[in-house]
Amino acid sequence: MNELEIEYQKINKGQWLSQTERFLDGTPSNYIIFKTLTNIGATHGEIKVYNWLNSIIVEPNVPVIVGKESELDIDGNLVYPDMLGVYNVVSKAAVIRYLKNNTTPKKIVCTPEAFESKVKPAILEVEGFDLYKDFFLLLDESDKLTTETDYRAKIILPMEDFFKFDHKAMISATALTPSDPRFAENGFKILKVLPQYEHKKTINLVGTNNVISALNNVLESYPSNRFFIFVNSADLIYAITKSLDIMDQSKAFCADQSVRKLQKMGMNNVSNRLGDFMRFNFITSRFFSAVDINVTDKPVVIVVTNVYLAPHSIVDPYTDVVQIAGRLRNGITGLVHITNFNPNIKYEERDVALKDIYDGYEEYCQMVNRLGQVTTDGGKVALIQATQRVDVKKFVNDQHEVLPYMVDNHIYEQQVLSYYRDFAQLKAAYDAVKTLNFTFKFIQFSASDAQLYNLSRALGRSNVIRCVAEILHSYDVEPEPGVITFRWGDTKADVERDHPDIVKDYNAIGGYDVMLKLNFDQAKITREIKKIKKERELDNPAMVKEIKSWYKPNDEPTATGFKARLRTIYKEYGVTKPASGTHILRYYNAEISTNSANVKVWKIQGLK
Structure with missing residues (x-):
C-alpha cells in the first residue's frame, strides 16, 4: 500500500473544527481526517455551519442519527431542523419528498445501508440533482469500515460510490488508514488535527482474574456516584446485575435483539434508545461512538471485558476506549477499564x-x-x-x-486479540494511545473466571471433576498474601446446583487434595468414599455414647458376648461394616485375657 501524505491542522481549546483554518470553507475534500478529539463539532459543521452546500453524512449506527434529529438547544429548539435522518424506519419516498421540498441546502444523515437502498436511488431519481457533483459525502466514524466489516458487511456499501463523488472525506477521532489502493490512486491525504492544549484523559486499567469481583471493588470505591458501564455483551450485563444484586437499580441500552434477550432473562429496564438513566447504566457497542450522552452530573465510566465469558466484550484501547471516554458531554469523575486475560487466546501475527x-x-x-x-x-x-x-x-x-476492508478487519481483530494474552501486552497497547494517560493495577481473587470457563469446556468425567474441585478448593484455602478471597456472586451456588454429585463426593472424601491423589478418577473416588463411609459409620455419636455406657473399669465382658452385643447395635444404627471383637478398642482401653473358666474376656481399663 502506498503511504499517504500527512498534513496537520492545529486546534485551540474551545475552538470548533469548523473554526480552524483548513475547515473554514467546509470539510476539506479528499482527506482521511484524524480529528484526534471527540466532540469538536465535525458533523455539526457539516450539517449546520456549511450552509452553502448539500451534504450526505453517513453514520455507522442509528442512535447517532436519532440523537441529531432530537437534539435541542438551550431554548428548547431543534438544533438541526433542516436535516433528514434516514435509517430503517424511513422510506425512500420520504427522501424523495425531502429532496423536492424547499429546504436548502439538503443535509441528509443516514446509515450505510440506507445510503445504498434509499438515499442514493432517491437522488438519482429526482430531477435537478447530480448525486456525485451536487453533494459532499462525509463518512463519519470511518474506523468502523475496518472494525465492524466482519459482522456487518453492508457497512462498506458507500465505498462503491465514495470515489465517484467530486467532494468527499472520511473522518474519525480514532481513524484508521484503509489498505484500499483507491485512496492513493485518487490523491487522498491524511489530515491530523493537533490539539494545542492538554487534552488527555486518565484511565485506570484494572487487570484481574475475576471480572465481576473486581467490578464490585470499583463500584464500592464510588459510593455515591452514577455509573455508565460499557460492556458489549447481553450475557455479561445479566451476569453482572444478577451477581451483584443491582438489577433493580440498573438499565441496559442495546440493540433490539439484545433488548429482547435481556427481557427474556428477566431484566425489565432495557431500551434501544438512550434516556431515563438509572444509577447503573449498561451500554453496548451500539452506543460506543459518536453518540452524545447528556446528564447533569459527572458519572464514573467503566469499560468491562471478560475474555472467557464474553469474547465480544474485548475492546481496542485506541478505537473503542477513546470513543467511550468522549461520550459523556458534561465530563466524568473517573474512567476505568476492568479486564481479565487468557494466555492461550488464539490469534495470528500480521505477516x-x-x-x-x-x-x-x-x-x-x-x-x-x-x-x-x-x-x-x-x-x-x-x-x-x-x-x-x-x-x-x-x-x-x-x-x-x-475485499481490502475484510482483510483490514481480520488483521485489526488479530492485533486486538493479542493484547489480551497478558497484562503487559494490554499495557503496551494503552501506552501507544496518545490521547490517554493510564494507571494500572492487578487485583487477584481466589476464584477465577478461567476456572468457570474451563468447567464449561471440560470434556470427560475426570476433567469435569477436576474443574469443580478446583473451584470448591478456592473457597476452602487461605489466600496467599495480596490475593482477595472470592466471596461474591453465585459461583459456588451454581456449581452446587449444576454438579451436586461431584460436590457431594468432594465433601465426603475430604476435599481437593484427596481427589488430586486419586487423579480425579470417578471409580477410585467412589471406592475411597465407600471406605471412608464404613469408617465413619463406627463414629456415629449416638451409637458411640451408647456403647461407652455398657462397661465401667474392671468389668470383664466375654469376647463373644461383646461381639454379639456389637452386632445388634450395628444393625440398629445401620452400620454396614461387620462387627469385630477388636472394635472394642475404638471405645475402651482394654486387654484380651482368659478368665478362671478359660473363657476369653476383655479386661476394661477405662474409656477412650
Missing part, C-alpha cells in the same frame, strides 16, 4: 495472517479458473460449491476480487 489469506486466495482463483474448463454440469456445481465453502471466500467479492 502470518496475510500469508494465509493470500495463499488461500491463490487456491481460490485456481478453482474459479477451472470453472471455465469443466464441461459437465455436475463438475461445475461441485466447483461452485467448493468456492463458496472455502475460508477465504469471506475476503472475496462476487467479482472474485479481494
Whole structure:
C-alpha cells in the first residue's frame, strides 16, 4: 500500500473544527481526517455551519442519527431542523419528498445501508440533482469500515460510490488508514488535527482474574456516584446485575435483539434508545461512538471485558476506549477499564495472517479458473460449491476480487486479540494511545473466571471433576498474601446446583487434595468414599455414647458376648461394616485375657 501524505491542522481549546483554518470553507475534500478529539463539532459543521452546500453524512449506527434529529438547544429548539435522518424506519419516498421540498441546502444523515437502498436511488431519481457533483459525502466514524466489516458487511456499501463523488472525506477521532489502493490512486491525504492544549484523559486499567469481583471493588470505591458501564455483551450485563444484586437499580441500552434477550432473562429496564438513566447504566457497542450522552452530573465510566465469558466484550484501547471516554458531554469523575486475560487466546501475527489469506486466495482463483474448463454440469456445481465453502471466500467479492476492508478487519481483530494474552501486552497497547494517560493495577481473587470457563469446556468425567474441585478448593484455602478471597456472586451456588454429585463426593472424601491423589478418577473416588463411609459409620455419636455406657473399669465382658452385643447395635444404627471383637478398642482401653473358666474376656481399663 502506498503511504499517504500527512498534513496537520492545529486546534485551540474551545475552538470548533469548523473554526480552524483548513475547515473554514467546509470539510476539506479528499482527506482521511484524524480529528484526534471527540466532540469538536465535525458533523455539526457539516450539517449546520456549511450552509452553502448539500451534504450526505453517513453514520455507522442509528442512535447517532436519532440523537441529531432530537437534539435541542438551550431554548428548547431543534438544533438541526433542516436535516433528514434516514435509517430503517424511513422510506425512500420520504427522501424523495425531502429532496423536492424547499429546504436548502439538503443535509441528509443516514446509515450505510440506507445510503445504498434509499438515499442514493432517491437522488438519482429526482430531477435537478447530480448525486456525485451536487453533494459532499462525509463518512463519519470511518474506523468502523475496518472494525465492524466482519459482522456487518453492508457497512462498506458507500465505498462503491465514495470515489465517484467530486467532494468527499472520511473522518474519525480514532481513524484508521484503509489498505484500499483507491485512496492513493485518487490523491487522498491524511489530515491530523493537533490539539494545542492538554487534552488527555486518565484511565485506570484494572487487570484481574475475576471480572465481576473486581467490578464490585470499583463500584464500592464510588459510593455515591452514577455509573455508565460499557460492556458489549447481553450475557455479561445479566451476569453482572444478577451477581451483584443491582438489577433493580440498573438499565441496559442495546440493540433490539439484545433488548429482547435481556427481557427474556428477566431484566425489565432495557431500551434501544438512550434516556431515563438509572444509577447503573449498561451500554453496548451500539452506543460506543459518536453518540452524545447528556446528564447533569459527572458519572464514573467503566469499560468491562471478560475474555472467557464474553469474547465480544474485548475492546481496542485506541478505537473503542477513546470513543467511550468522549461520550459523556458534561465530563466524568473517573474512567476505568476492568479486564481479565487468557494466555492461550488464539490469534495470528500480521505477516502470518496475510500469508494465509493470500495463499488461500491463490487456491481460490485456481478453482474459479477451472470453472471455465469443466464441461459437465455436475463438475461445475461441485466447483461452485467448493468456492463458496472455502475460508477465504469471506475476503472475496462476487467479482472474485479481494475485499481490502475484510482483510483490514481480520488483521485489526488479530492485533486486538493479542493484547489480551497478558497484562503487559494490554499495557503496551494503552501506552501507544496518545490521547490517554493510564494507571494500572492487578487485583487477584481466589476464584477465577478461567476456572468457570474451563468447567464449561471440560470434556470427560475426570476433567469435569477436576474443574469443580478446583473451584470448591478456592473457597476452602487461605489466600496467599495480596490475593482477595472470592466471596461474591453465585459461583459456588451454581456449581452446587449444576454438579451436586461431584460436590457431594468432594465433601465426603475430604476435599481437593484427596481427589488430586486419586487423579480425579470417578471409580477410585467412589471406592475411597465407600471406605471412608464404613469408617465413619463406627463414629456415629449416638451409637458411640451408647456403647461407652455398657462397661465401667474392671468389668470383664466375654469376647463373644461383646461381639454379639456389637452386632445388634450395628444393625440398629445401620452400620454396614461387620462387627469385630477388636472394635472394642475404638471405645475402651482394654486387654484380651482368659478368665478362671478359660473363657476369653476383655479386661476394661477405662474409656477412650
